[in-house]
Amino acid sequence: MKRFTLLVFFHGIALTMYAQTPTTNYIPFEVNADSSATFRLLAPDAKTVALEGDVKAEKTEHSSEGLWTMTTAPHLNQSVYRYFFIVDGVKVNDPKNPMVADFRPMVDIVPKDQTLFWQQKDVPHGLLSIVYYYSKATNSTRRMFVWTPPGYFASNNKMPVLYLLHGGGDNDTNWPGQGKAGWILDNLSAEGKIVPMVVVMPDGSIPVETFASDLGNNIIPYVEANFRVWHDTPHRALAGLSMGGIETLETLLKFPDKFAYVNVMSSGWFGNKPGTYEKYDALVKAAAPTLNKTVKYFIFTTGGVSDIADKNNDLTKAVFDKYGIKSDLSKREGGHSMYVWRQNLYEFTQKIFK
Known part of the structure; x- marks a missing residue:
């Protein structure tokens, strides 16, 4: 697995940002059977990673390969949530979330057995x-x-x-x-x-x-x-x-x-x-x-x-x-x-x- 570290200088302070190769394979987000949500971020050189925004992690795990897994409390309300990560004190957006156009990532918490009116369906598309x-x-x-x-x-x-x-x-x-x-x-x-x-x-x-x-x-x-x-x-x-x-x-x-x-x-x-x-x-x-x-x-x-x-x-x-x-x-x-x-x-x- 390849990895690299990017140093960003902000007001004279070196901030460490973590990135990954496009071939890294992991599921960045999923809704669990108990309506909790699990978020993942690959940050192999990070000392601390926290989930912030509209949701917080109840449990955080860190693999030897540097994959951080954060799971919320169960029974989240069906809704739309903004979130981000704090990596060694620096705000980092989820690099695998496509909904980051406005610099504030967002995920849907929807029960797995439901398809709601805003989800993609097999219908003619405009x-x-x-x-x-x-x-x-x-x-x-x-x-x-x-x-x-x-x-x-x-x-x-x-x-x-x-x-x-x-x-x-x-x-x-x-x-x-x-x-x-x-x-x-x-x-x-x-x-x-x-x-x-x-x-x-x-x-x-x-x-x-x-x-x-x-x-x-x-x-x-x-x-x-x-x-x-x-x-x-x-x-x-x-x-x-x-x-x-x-x-x-x-x-x-x-x-x-x-x-x-x-x-x-x-x-x-x-x-x-x-x-x-x-x-x-x-x-x-x-x-x-x-x-x-x-x-x-x-x-x-x-x-x-x-x-x-x-x-x-x-x-x-x-x-x-x-x-x-x-x-x-x-x-x-x-x-x-x-x-x-x-x-x-x-x-x-x-x-x-x-």
Whole structure:
């Protein structure tokens, strides 16, 4: 077995990172019969390795070949968990986890005998495309992912569009990767539970007001010029989680005539900044006459009282209520997590464009 050590210098301190050859064969993660989870990392020269994040190890073993095996307590809740390793005091992502695009690996805890709505199934799959467009909002070329449903290229029918936004610290890979959006949509499409639609997942990792301008003035025109979609308000939907929920609100108020379906997921305006609610109260009041004509379905969703955005969500919804803009509310317990947001996407897409 080959191995090597990489020295990284950080503020003048040499940190030791451990790597492995691509041929090293071990199972990096698995769910056990008692609903515990086992994580493995090859770090042959490490003195200590710990599992950190949303899960902790109850038992840690270290083989003579340098394979560290960490097993959690049993009976973990069915959910989605972020995790990482601490190797000799240094944070290290799992090199064998493909879900590391946003530098925060994630795993699913699912009973072995179950296949859930977000898992890959033997059904027709849509096409997940990487698309580049020029943004006048940033004066740069930017990227987004676009899901087109099975049969899109064999049809001449125009389709509606859902613009789906990620959260803070992530990018346009979040919904296709950790959110499993493609598989969720594939499965719903195969079951005939959603209207055939195009789903656009842009990169929202720019200032909120800049992104709102980019979406309204650049992304939507690009999509409508390059995909076979409708160009009117009744055929546009907008949804976003956490920071993406803030961007959803910002975009909705900046372009109140553009969207008929809206989902604000685990989000809302922060109340600890003076003047925030005064500012948005005025903007909602101004947009209310238009929103009451254009929006057909509006919902605020959170992960319940354990969701860090739950209070902001309630305060924000109250502003819309004040001006007669009707909206539904869902509080599915699960915290501020992708587990909840996958459920939100699953439910929201079944209600729109019908």
